Amino acid sequence: MIIEDEKLICNELSKLLENNNYETIILKDFKNALNEIFKVSPDLILLDINIPFINGEALLQNLRKESNIPVIMVTSSNSETDEALSISYGADDYITKPYNPNILLLRIGAVLKRTKTNYNANKLTYKDLKFDITKGIIKKNNIEITLTKNEIIIFAYLLNHQNKIVSRDELITAIWDTADYINDNALTVNINRLRNKLKEIGYENAIDTRKGMGYILL
Amino acid sequence: MIIEDEKLICNELSKLLENNNYETIILKDFKNALNEIFKVSPDLILLDINIPFINGEALLQNLRKESNIPVIMVTSSNSETDEALSISYGADDYITKPYNPNILLLRIGAVLKRTKTNYNANKLTYKDLKFDITKGIIKKNNIEITLTKNEIIIFAYLLNHQNKIVSRDELITAIWDTADYINDNALTVNINRLRNKLKEIGYENAIDTRKGMGYILL
DNA sequence: ATTATATGTTACAAAATTGTAATATTTAGA
DNA sequence: TCTAAATATTACAATTTTGTAACATATAAT
Numbered sequence: 001m002i003i004e005d006e007k008l009i010c011n012e013l014s015k016l017l018e019n020n021n022y023e024t025i026i027l028k029d030f031k032n033a034l035n036e037i038f039k040v041s042p043d044l045i046l047l048d049i050n051i052p053f054i055n056g057e058a059l060l061q062n063l064r065k066e067s068n069i070p071v072i073m074v075t076s077s078n079s080e081t082d083e084a085l086s087i088s089y090g091a092d093d094y095i096t097k098p099y100n101p102n103i104l105l106l107r108i109g110a111v112l113k114r115t116k117t118n119y120n121a122n123k124l125t126y127k128d129l130k131f132d133i134t135k136g137i138i139k140k141n142n143i144e145i146t147l148t149k150n151e152i153i154i155f156a157y158l159l160n161h162q163n164k165i166v167s168r169d170e171l172i173t174a175i176w177d178t179a180d181y182i183n184d185n186a187l188t189v190n191i192n193r194l195r196n197k198l199k200e201i202g203y204e205n206a207i208d209t210r211k212g213m214g215y216i217l218l
Numbered sequence: 219m220i221i222e223d224e225k226l227i228c229n230e231l232s233k234l235l236e237n238n239n240y241e242t243i244i245l246k247d248f249k250n251a252l253n254e255i256f257k258v259s260p261d262l263i264l265l266d267i268n269i270p271f272i273n274g275e276a277l278l279q280n281l282r283k284e285s286n287i288p289v290i291m292v293t294s295s296n297s298e299t300d301e302a303l304s305i306s307y308g309a310d311d312y313i314t315k316p317y318n319p320n321i322l323l324l325r326i327g328a329v330l331k332r333t334k335t336n337y338n339a340n341k342l343t344y345k346d347l348k349f350d351i352t353k354g355i356i357k358k359n360n361i362e363i364t365l366t367k368n369e370i371i372i373f374a375y376l377l378n379h380q381n382k383i384v385s386r387d388e389l390i391t392a393i394w395d396t397a398d399y400i401n402d403n404a405l406t407v408n409i410n411r412l413r414n415k416l417k418e419i420g421y422e423n424a425i426d427t428r429k430g431m432g433y434i435l436l
Numbered sequence: 437a438t439t440a441t442a443t444g445t446t447a448c449a450a451a452a453t454t455g456t457a458a459t460a461t462t463t464a465g466a
Numbered sequence: 467t468c469t470a471a472a473t474a475t476t477a478c479a480a481t482t483t484t485g486t487a488a489c490a491t492a493t494a495a496t
Contacts, residue, residue, distance in 0.1 A: 038381070039381075041380060041381035041382065067343075068343070092332075114310070114332070125286075133351055133352055134351055134370060134371055134374045134375075135367075135371060135392075136367065148452080148453055148454080149353075149354065149367065149453080149454090150453085150454075152352060153352055153353060156352045157352075162259060163256065163257075163259035164259060168473095183455065183456065183457090185455085185456075185457080185473090185474095186454080186455055186456080188472095188473060188474065188475090189454085189455075189456085189474085189475085189476095190454085190455095191473090191474090192473095192474060192475065192476095193453095195474095209462090209463095209472090209473070209474090211462080211463055211464075211471095211472060211473075212463090212464080212471090212472070366482080366483055366484085367483080367484095368483085368484075386443095401485065401486065401487090403443090403444095403485085403486075403487080404484080404485055404486080406442090406443060406444065406445090407444085407445085407446095407484085407485075407486085408484085408485095409443090409444085410443095410444060410445065410446095413444095427442090427443070427444090427492095429441095429442060429443075429492080429493060429494075430441090430442070430493090430494080
């Protein structure tokens with residue numbers, strides 16, 4: 001979605017993008033921008049900072065209260081203040097006019113790639129295996145292993161803290177929220193179960209015990 | 219982690235970052251960069267494109283084969299080729315020397331914010347609720363609802379395709395992989411269960427049926 | 437308005453997940 | 467080397483999740 005008031009630029013952008021296999025839509029009604037955005041639900045927004053009726057940065061700020069739709073800010077000024085503000089308001093990237101078309105395309109590609117993995121939300125990697133968080137499935141070559149909910153939480157937590165020692169308390173809180181947690185052995189058992197599954201795909205020593213400190217995913 | 223050969227700049231950067239409550243570590247052994255990175259497992263890397271012994275872009279490319287550690291490319295040239303290449307090789311951001319310290323800090327903050335939500339991997343939002351994919355927990359104000367595995371897959375899928383119609387086949391494939399799928403009613407039942415849970419937190423009509431086409435999360 | 441088809445609902449039994457307890461093993465330090 | 471504390475293992479029972487079937491309702495097209 002292109003949000004820009006100079007028609008020439010709109011058409012240029014639109015042509016460039018359509019030529020590169022992106023579908024484009026040009027926002028007409030600036031006054032109603034937020035509603036239009038939600039109605040269309042675009043994959044990415046090119047947002048000119050200087051559009052009539054509303055303030056581009058304010059629009060971005062309001063958008064970010066409800067949505068993570070990727071936004072690339074476009075501007076004619078190249079003051080660093082704009083850049084800084086856009087980023088802190090949640091823009092995914094920033095480009096100044098006049099822009100090099102190839103750079104713009106690359107930046108769009110980069111932002112989409114970044115946010116797409118964010119959308120899928122689900123894929124983490126560890127060495128030569130992939131972990132789909134949503135499904136709780138680990139894939140290595142053609143072998144698949146299904147984790148249960150607790151195992152998913154533990155493995156995701158360890159993956160997100162790879163090569164760092166993770167205390168048992170951290171894991172306990174991650175699974176049970178300390179409040180309703182009772183038995184100290186429950187974590188040990190669940191770690192054990194996860195280890196057994198990892199062993200099936202050759203990661204026998206992936207989770208290392210650091211006695212008195214916790215566990216570490218190597 | 220700072221990967222940069224000009225010691226003056228290293229020290230400047232280090233001071234700037236430490237003053238802003240970041241822990242820094244300066245990479246010394248460029249020849250062994252990749253191993254060092256894995257050993258330290260930094261939260262973010264500032265990578266100068268022109269370092270001795272190795273090529274910055276090649277290092278980034280190799281790093282990206284195994285890790286998503288956020289990388290901001292730093293360079294003295296401001297040729298667009300560098301910028302374009304860095305981005306396509308998987309840099310999270312790019313900054314040219316001489317840089318404005320405040321801009322650098324903002325960009326670091328922005329990248330960390332972006333990648334942190336990526337790390338947590340787990341948080342999706344929908345209107346005024348938050349969904350923790352890993353735990354399968356929906357939070358609205360102080361109410362918590364726990365989803366089961368199938369419900370998590372459905373809700374995550376719908377969230378990732380908000381305002382778009384999602385066919386029953388897509389959902390079936392998402393849950394069962396078509397191969398081992400048997401009963402057509404199973405999806406309907408699971409949708410029903412998810413709807414009942416959403417109803418508990420006031421999202422009675424969130425999942426809308428589009429007869430003959432599928433479902434849509436409004 | 438009627439009908440065939442798509443989708444919704446409910447209850448139940450099979451299967452998977454989980455915490456527990458009892459016992460075994462490992463480890464750091466005396 | 468010995469011991470106490472931390473961590474591992476195993477089997478079992480309670481709980482939760484799941485698919486199924488039988489029946490109910492809604493919808494688009496005639």
